[in-house]
Amino acid sequence: MNNYKPVGKIGEGTFSDVLKILSLRDGKYYACKHMKQHFESLEQVNNLREIQALRRLSPHPNILTLHEVVFDKKAGSLSLICELLDxxxxxxxxxxxxxxxxxxxxxxxxxxxxxxxxxxxxxxxxxxxxxxxxxxxxxxxxxxxxxxxxxxxxxxxxxxxxxxxxxxxxxxxxxxxxxxxxxxxxxxxxxxxxxxxxxxxxxxxxxxxxxxxxxxxxxxxxxxxxxxxxxxxxxxxxxxxxxxxxxxxxxxxxxxxxxxxxxxxxxxxxxxxxxxxxxxQHPYFQDVWAAGTQDLPKHKKLRLLGNTAGKVPLHWWQISKESQRQRSLSKVQENAKQRGPPGGKLPKLNASGLAKVTPQSTPVLHSVCQTPKETGDTPVLQSVRFIGSDIKSEKQKALKSSRKHFHLPAEWNVIYKIRKKLFIKSCIYTRRLLSSFQTSSVKLYAEIDLSP
Missing domain, CATH: 1.10.510.10 (Transferase(Phosphotransferase) domain 1)
Structure with a gap:
């Protein structure tokens, strides 16, 4: 207690006295709760419920903060240095x-x-x-x-x-x-x-x-x-x-x-x-919720929890990830609508050299993006369907049952078409290269279907 100077007495209770003290280290005022009980050891002090509770609950804006515990072993006195309120x-x-x-x-x-x-x-x-x-x-x-x-x-x-x-x-x-x-x-x-x-x-x-x-x-x-x-x-x-x-x-x-x-x-x-x-969550605190929601933009990682009565939500927790995704997706859609469909048309490629694929030989994966319409609407991402095979896994059934539509910008469709046609050209070049060889091994490889 040599680091503190007593200023006055705040109150008195059955088991303690409360003093106003001045810290000589930082020049701030604190409340000192001086215990009337005599303590024999430091272990007895640490087992005190009040000290254990304040250490466990601190910090919290609505719980009194414990700054320091001062124990004089010779005198057996104990003082709790807490923050001072009005x-x-x-x-x-x-x-x-x-x-x-x-x-x-x-x-x-x-x-x-x-x-x-x-x-x-x-x-x-x-x-x-x-x-x-x-x-x-x-x-x-x-x-x-x-x-x-x-x-x-x-x-x-x-x-x-x-x-x-x-x-x-x-x-x-x-x-x-x-x-x-x-x-x-x-x-x-x-x-x-x-x-x-x-x-x-x-x-x-x-x-x-x-x-x-x-x-x-x-x-x-x-x-x-x-x-x-x-x-x-x-x-x-x-x-x-x-x-x-x-x-x-x-x-x-x-x-x-x-x-x-x-x-x-x-x-x-x-x-x-x-x-x-x-x-x-009682409706009596509805005004407090409304005042608290104004601070939500400052806490992007907080999520709103609705009350049980379906009233105004609480103001304090995390913003849901779903709402973040919806906001980002809506921004992408707005940007795509403002830009419109990309100008210019891609040249048509001659796919005469492609080998024909017999139907139902292997499962064919259909395109997941539709061609953009003349109205300028963005393409729609559809769920994946497998044709030519009667086997459906559990994941495919779940995907089909929970089919959702997501809008993507028009630029993504152009990139997809370019990559698809480049892949077709590479297949044509590979097949023509294989057909130029006359060895039996090369002829065997030429029978392999390389179509996209």
Whole structure:
């Protein structure tokens, strides 16, 4: 830590303190997360889940970047040097009177879903998604504080009371630690409501009050869902039936599509709850897709993926190779139409010296290019047909079933005709040369058919 100078204290948690520090090497400000726990060895430090997760997930535009790990073996202290952002979501909405625009809310939620989708695809779920752990800098959102993260593939049961109560999913409240990565989606839905209305969605004072507030809004779950929870709970529970009043109508800056996404994120049954990658394809983010497609010409190797609902495609992946071929083929066709058929005619060659070929002696390969018409249309490349043989391979049948027409420029037809007639002339010259010899061996060779 001799390379850093403390500037001030940003926050304090149960297991760590967060400081603002100045690097004496590059003159930049960073956030230092100083752990209160005493560490005995470097191996213990490397086994810390938060360090392993940040190293595995970095770099990503919506994940907090870990710059350095400072471990003092003598003192047993550990500090994580991370990038410094302006504030967190809680600080953004605390004491704020003017609501955020729906465009900004949509941008923040899209980035939050991207971060959750990324960590879930990498086998990690956060378990403590809340406004204090979501950092922002201007229009950029980053998910931080992976101290409670866990592997998706770890065996259940997990720790029961892990996330903050107001953002805790029902399966965390009603089971003995039998939950999965879908708890992050529930927490993100609670954050979604809070940044829109500036009020928590389920502000329970204890565990029973938390469940009661959830039932007041979305109603009691179906018996099938309760049966799933009972299988992993030693204590049985029977809740009085509640229809649910619905989400309070305090969000004047949330569209019907936003309500649809919010209800999908706070679905009681985790098996029916929307996943992060599905949330990214929700129609609520249609404006974000449209804004992202403007940057596609800069990324030629990216491909568009359509969403499951058949709406506007996502803006981020690869452009299909088929579309590239179609564009290049259309350019060739346009150039050929502009130029028109080539001028001049080729002289006719006298093919009287060619030997006649008996039909059906050998398979004859027909021309694959038609002669250009007088209208100036480009020749059409046809599929290959074999005549004079009843044997058809599987490849020939497949080729015939998937027959397609491709347009080629007129110049290619001229080149083909020139090469064909040059080949005919070479055959005529070869036959006349062989016929000039009188030896029996040469006569034997003269019987060979050399016609094209």
């Amino acid at each position: 504030m967190n979501i809680y600080q953004l909405i605390k004491g704020r009177k003017k609501p955020l625009s729906e465009k900004k809310i949509k941008n923040y939620m899209y980035q939050l879903c991207k971060s959750l989708d990324y960590i879930h695809r990498n086998g990690i779920f956060h378990r403590d998604v809340k406004p204090e752990n979501i950092l922002i800098k201007r229009n950029t959102l980053k998910l931080g504080d992976f101290g409670s993260c866990r592997s998706i593939y770890s065996k259940q049961p997990h720790t029961e009371y892990i996330s903050t109560r107001w953002y805790r999913a029902p399966e965390c409240l009603l089971t003995n630690g039998y939950y999965n990565y879908k708890i992050d989606i529930w927490s993100a839905g609670c954050v979604f409501y809070e940044i829109t209305s500036f009020q928590p969605l389920f502000p329970g004072s204890n565990e029973l009050d938390q469940i009661s507030k959830i039932h007041d809004i979305i109603g009691t779950p179906a018996n099938e869902t309760l049966h799933k929870f009972k299988q992993s709970r030693f204590v049985s529970f029977d809740f009085p039936f509640k229809k649910g009043k619905g989400i309070p109508p305090l969000m004047w800056n949330l569209s019907p599509k936003g309500y649809s996404l919010l209800y999908a994120m706070i679905t009681y049954d985790p098996d029916e709850r929307i996943a992060a990658h599905q949330a990214l």
